[in-house]
Amino acid sequence: VGSSTDSTDDSIVNAIDKAALTIKHMDWFEVIETRGHIADGKVSHFQVTIKVGFRLED
Template sequence: MSTHEATIYRKTELVGTSSVGFDDAVRHAVARAQKTLRHVQWFEVKEQRGRIDGEAIEYQVTLEIGFALE
């Protein structure tokens, strides 16, 4: 029997936004996740879209954030 314990991960979905661009929206979402989740290890972009508000554009990115459970 192995003494190595398996790591279990959980995923959560977030939507990051930015007025700068998609990369910035990803960075905002990851930074926010790291404030409340421990052991954040990866993300996957599921969707990119934008919202037009007059002359302004809001970039939106839906992410799955993966983190290891303790």
């Protein structure tokens, strides 16, 4: 899961950056869900759930 107050793209980057702390050899990602929060009639927060593909070490 990644989140951002700026954009869904930033949410994706944040999710991948977080996953990269513990997962090596990531190759692809898929956005599973996009959500957000509305405050005062405007989008105030974006959240994405992603699936990440990675290779196992030999």
